[in-house]
Amino acid sequence: MSETTTIRTLLPVLIPIVVIELALLAAALADLSRRPAEQVRGHNKWIWVAVIVLINFIGPIVYFVAGREE
Amino acid sequence: MRFGVLLRKELLELWRTYKMLAMGLVFLLFGLLSPAMAKLTPELLKMVGTSQPGVVIQIPPPTTVDALDQYLKNLTQLCTLVLILVAMGVVARERERGTAVLTLSKPVGRGAFLAAKFASLAALLAGSLVVSAAFCYLYTVLLFGSLDAWLFLQANLLLAEYLLVILALTFLGSTLLRSQLAAGGLAFGLWMATGILGALPRIGKVMPGELVGWAAALSRGLVQTAWPAVWGGLALIVLCLAVSWLSFRGQEL
Numbered sequence: 001m002s003e004t005t006t007i008r009t010l011l012p013v014l015i016p017i018v019v020i021e022l023a024l025l026a027a028a029l030a031d032l033s034r035r036p037a038e039q040v041r042g043h044n045k046w047i048w049v050a051v052i053v054l055i056n057f058i059g060p061i062v063y064f065v066a067g068r069e070e
Numbered sequence: 071m072r073f074g075v076l077l078r079k080e081l082l083e084l085w086r087t088y089k090m091l092a093m094g095l096v097f098l099l100f101g102l103l104s105p106a107m108a109k110l111t112p113e114l115l116k117m118v119g120t121s122q123p124g125v126v127i128q129i130p131p132p133t134t135v136d137a138l139d140q141y142l143k144n145l146t147q148l149c150t151l152v153l154i155l156v157a158m159g160v161v162a163r164e165r166e167r168g169t170a171v172l173t174l175s176k177p178v179g180r181g182a183f184l185a186a187k188f189a190s191l192a193a194l195l196a197g198s199l200v201v202s203a204a205f206c207y208l209y210t211v212l213l214f215g216s217l218d219a220w221l222f223l224q225a226n227l228l229l230a231e232y233l234l235v236i237l238a239l240t241f242l243g244s245t246l247l248r249s250q251l252a253a254g255g256l257a258f259g260l261w262m263a264t265g266i267l268g269a270l271p272r273i274g275k276v277m278p279g280e281l282v283g284w285a286a287a288l289s290r291g292l293v294q295t296a297w298p299a300v301w302g303g304l305a306l307i308v309l310c311l312a313v314s315w316l317s318f319r320g321q322e323l
Contacts, residue, residue, distance in 0.1 A: 010113075013106045013209060020099050024092075031088070058148075061096060064088040065155045066250075 021057060028052045028060035031068070041067050073182050076173075080190035089156045094198050096152045097145075101202030104141035105210040108132045134217050137210045138225065138289040145202065145229055146282050150236050150261065153195065157240040158254035160187050161318070165248050171323045180319055188241055188311065195237055199230055225285040228300075235278040235303045236261055238310035245314040276302025 029052060037043050048067050052059045084090045112129040161184070164170035174183060203226045210217045236257075243256035268279035280299030287294040 010106065010110055013102070013109075013213065017099060017102055017106065020095055020102075024095055027088070027091070057096065057099065058152075061092045061152055061155065064092040065152075065159075068087075 024057065024060040025052060028063045032063065035068065039069050041069055073186055076178065076182055076186035077189055079173075080186050081193065084190060084194055090194055093152060093156050093194060094201060097149055097198035097202035098205055100144040100149055101141070101205035102209055104144050104206055105137040105213050108136040108140045109213045132214075134210055134214045135289050137206075137214060137217075138222070139286060141206050142225070142229065142282055142285055145199075146232060149202075150233065151258075153233060153236060154240050154254055154257045154261065156194075157191050157237055158244055158257055159250035160191060160241065161244040161314075162247055162250040162253040163244075165321075165323060166250060168323075174323065181315060184245070184311075184315055184318055188238075191237055191241070192234065195233055196230065199226065199233065221288050225288050228281045228285040228288075231300065231303045232278045232281045235264070235306050238307040239264075242310040242314050245318050275299065276305075278303050278306070 029049070032040065032045060032048055032052065035045075037045050040048055042048075048063055051067070052063050055062070081090075109132055112132050115127050115129060118125075118127070159166075161170070164173075170183075174180065203222070207217060207219070207222055239260040240253070240257035243253040243260065244250065247253045247256060264277050265279055268274045268277035274280070275296070275298045278299060280296040281303060284294060284296040284299070
């Protein structure tokens with residue numbers, strides 16, 4: 001299989017994966033932007049921006065599960 | 071308060087705190103990703119090989135066995151970690167914040183309180199696994215042509231029990247300890263311990279890791295069973311829930 005056909009075959013497979021990753025990232029950043037710093041663990045929003053953006057998949061999950069305080 | 075009402079409250083809480091969304095998406099993602107990775111990895115290695123002169127990489131074409139191996143690996147590693155993250159605070163967080171008292175000051179038994187919490191997480195786990203398995207099946211058929219549905223179902227049932235054992239261990243940690251981070255740490259430690267014990271000759275046969283081994287053997291068409299691990303897993307779940315209840319019954323909130 002040549003490189004272009006490989007990429008063409010796998011594109012329909014990879015697109016949904018990228019969409020899910022971006023959806024997670026967007027949902028986490030949207031939640032973070034609406035939240036005052038006091039309601040974020042560690043009271044520092046920038047650290048969480050870094051975690052969400054820099055760590056693929058797991059970053060947004062960690063934010064949703066452990067980063068928010070009510 | 072009836073069990074059904076408590077269960078609905080727990081499920082609503084999982085939804086409102088995005089835990090349902092997060093876990094569902096991670097499981098969905100690895101369901102999609104596993105067959106794709108199995109298909110893609112040899113192609114990528116070939117591309118690396120052909121870009122450098124003199125390097126010849128020969129890899130057998132990937133099959134459904136590789137797809138299923140990848141699926142089992144992802145679900146028993148990263149997805150298990152996410153499961154621990156989602157479940158570690160279930161009781162510990164309520165005690166940490168003092169909200170358990172609010173619920174228990176109403177006519178609610180402690181047993182029903184715990185049962186609703188465990189049932190909501192088990193339901194979330196089941197739902198996430200169904201989504202993951204459905205997409206893994208779909209993508210494996212799309213990329214590799216075919217996959218025996220009955221065999222895949224059996225592998226998923228074994229996987230479900232494995233994950234349920236880890237959930238029960240996390241639930242135990244969350245009930246015993248007051249801090250959710252400590253609960254997560256204990257759950258992680260117990261998960262590792264089942265892995266280490268799984269390598270030992272006699273006790274290893276009843277450890278949950280054997281369930282994954284059986285699931286992997288199924289995809290290879292091997293006649294290999296691990297019934298002791300099935301019973302061992304069920305016993306471990308019952309033991310964790312019983313110890314959780316005994317401990318929670320006498321706890322000062």
